[in-house]
Amino acid sequence: MQEVMSRHWWTISLRGILAILFAIVAFAWPGITVSALVMLFGAYALFDGVVALFAAGRIAEQHGRWWAVLAEGILGIAAGLIAFLWPGVTAIVLVYVVAGWAVGSGVLEIVAAIYLRRYIAGEWLLGLAGIASIIFGYVLFVYPIAGLVTWAWILGGYALLFGIMMLILGLRMRSFGQGQALRLNTQH
Numbered sequence: 001m002q003e004v005m006s007r008h009w010w011t012i013s014l015r016g017i018l019a020i021l022f023a024i025v026a027f028a029w030p031g032i033t034v035s036a037l038v039m040l041f042g043a044y045a046l047f048d049g050v051v052a053l054f055a056a057g058r059i060a061e062q063h064g065r066w067w068a069v070l071a072e073g074i075l076g077i078a079a080g081l082i083a084f085l086w087p088g089v090t091a092i093v094l095v096y097v098v099a100g101w102a103v104g105s106g107v108l109e110i111v112a113a114i115y116l117r118r119y120i121a122g123e124w125l126l127g128l129a130g131i132a133s134i135i136f137g138y139v140l141f142v143y144p145i146a147g148l149v150t151w152a153w154i155l156g157g158y159a160l161l162f163g164i165m166m167l168i169l170g171l172r173m174r175s176f177g178q179g180q181a182l183r184l185n186t187q188h
Helices: 002-007 009-028 034-061 067-085 091-116 124-142 148-187
Strands: none
Touching: 009 034, 009 148, 034 067, 034 091, 034 148, 067 091, 091 124, 091 148, 124 148
């Protein structure tokens, strides 16, 4: 399990980089139209879901507990497809879709962090990302009529925080794998 996680550190890092890029776009153009924001969110959620499915497959190959990552991937793909199939959806409905996705993903990220604590150091970053996801989703549920510009800034802030934490976690997983390889080489 540790070997798989350290070999595929880049999938976690890639998710972080994509979230950071999404945040940059949200901050640079906060006044974009609803349909552009729907498409941007749909692309991010869809790609994030596909990457999570890939990670679940790799974990399953090593007989690890893959169901939480699989569920997160399916949830991301479903949110992305909803955004693409119904682009004329109102801002409020989109807010609820994003809020539900954020809360669901956050819960699953916390579950994954609890499981990973036995295998890697720094798993708390994934748990923290999960808490940030839940808080973000809660804010969207409570204030759905917030202006689109405000919503774009909130979404950008969440994506930036989530992206940084995922990038750090991926890099820690990479260094963990390199440390394991060094220890194995010195033992021979």
